[in-house]
Amino acid sequence: MIIFDFDGTLNNLWMRFHRVFCDLLSLEDITLETYKKVKQLLIKDELVAMEFGKTLPYDYFSRKREMLEAKKYLALDELFFPKEDIEKWIHENQGIIVTKRYSQANLKWQLQTLGLDVPVAVVKAQSKRQWIQENIRSKDLTIIGDSLMDLDAGKLPYVKPVMVGYGLGTRSQFDKSALGYTLLDEVHPPAGHALRCAFGYTFLESTEEVQKYMEEKNAVS
DSSP states (O other): OEEEOOBTTTEEOHHHHHHHHHHHHTOOSOOHHHHHHHHHHHOSHHHHHHHTTOOOOTTHHHHHHHHHTSHHHHTTOEESSOHHHHHHHHHHTTOEEEEEOSOHHHHHHHHHHHTOOSOEEEESSSOHHHHHHHHOOOSOEEEEESSHHHHHGGGSTTEEEEEOSSSSOOHHHHHHTTOOOBOGGGOOTTHHHHHHHHHTTSOOOSHHHHHHHHHHHHHHO
């Protein structure tokens, strides 16, 4: 069984995070690419703000959480891969998307807007590791994600974490965690078969690599 993270793994959230950050700090001249580079380097919003000569307002994180799940900003998201491929990977591997969101109604709206028809579970207060323990009976799991929350699920002995580097998380973060993880090009069948087909037999570390992969795949088809 395969558990997919959504935001940052299947869903390109960079435009949404960039717009929310700039709107909260009244930044008008920071490009998406500049924001991405600084965010992946410094990670913490406090440090990112300082890099742009700003300090975070006292209510930054509560407003950020609210804005990130508002339809106005969710509409900026795009799937990294064709929805038909995502649906196939999930259905053929008894998969499910497990994502951390606070507004289930707006998540449902976003999935409908994206045209994605797959099983989805929402994690709120608990970790994904706890959710797996409470809801999944299978003892042979692979979780694919881009964050330390996804990697943390690998503390369960029967969960194999597979990380991507084009979301909010970075390879340096994963390496510092002291938790073992697998790059996509090291996954073996049967679970690995779908992943290899899905991600082009490689560790896609940037959105540019994802775009290049998609262009090559479209050219062949």
